[in-house]
Amino acid sequence: MRLYYIFILAVVVALFLFLRTCIDKKVEKVTCKDVVREGEEMLGTWASKSANGYVQFRLKRDGSLEYMQVQFSANDTIKVKGDFSIVSSTSRNINYFPRLYGFRENGDTLLNYYIRSVTPYNSTVSKYDNLILSDNSIYDTVEYKFYRIKQ
């Protein structure tokens, strides 16, 4: 009897998650905003600004990418559409972070960075979500910090 109740509970939870995902997708389609859930923290719009320019990219659930770069000195804006993929380390070496690849529609590489960290879904430490990318997987070297942007 107990197994039966556990089974019912599992079915209810699975149904809830399935329906929630369906509703999330509908909400995303209607509002054009990414609904970020646990384990999907990478999704959404990220941006960073410096004295030279502004970089913003949006990672969508369907694997597509929207990239925008504004160069202040030239007052020039570049908008690119493409795809992205996140590749985990093939070896189980914890010294290597997962990698974010972004490609233009013509297949050219747009982004190729290690994901040093991303704010976890349930974080109570950070006031703002941020994503830290770096050229290499070596701790204590140059890193690029991006902030989650309201859509």
Next chain:
Amino acid sequence: MNTKIILINVSILIMLFSSCGSKSNKRAVDAADLDKVMQEDAGNAPAGSIRSTLSSEDLMQLSRCEDISCIQLFMKERATIFFYTKKGEYTSLNRGMVMDSAGKEFVMPFSTIYFSSEPQATWRIAQTVHKKDLSDQLLNEFMQKGFVLVDSFRYYATEAKCYQYTSPQYPRTALFYSPTYKPWYRKGLYMNTSWLSYVFEVHYE
């Protein structure tokens, strides 16, 4: 029957509410406020050590030490720049990319301080700097204190050419500067050295 309908409605409402609310999305920044948030974040970041090496003044003071306890006491006051690695070794807190002669990049402390701690060793204390710009900066500090080149010779300790500098403002003090691939052979960082290091050794006699 009514209870069932209420339950279904409530679950649909819960799903709808949970669908709209995402904890991550609540921590998003307005694009217009990005400047302010980045500045605030940078302000909250812990300040790193300003220096990556001991100053020329520090090295001259250190050269007057006659025993290990004196060095340890001196370095304890500079714990914000250097940390104690092991007996005879201190390492700068500032680390970064150092390129070797083959163009390979290493992440390592920008400078280290070694002293002979073995009882039978000849007394020696030196600071090794691993970046040329930092080495030039430190050498300039000595130059500004009136240090001028007086001699050069092949130095047994670094197995390289060594340049001796003295200053009339600091009598009995001599700086020995030596760019080398063997600063402290087979010790600490230098098990397999492939990058050029700059050894600063100040003697007080």
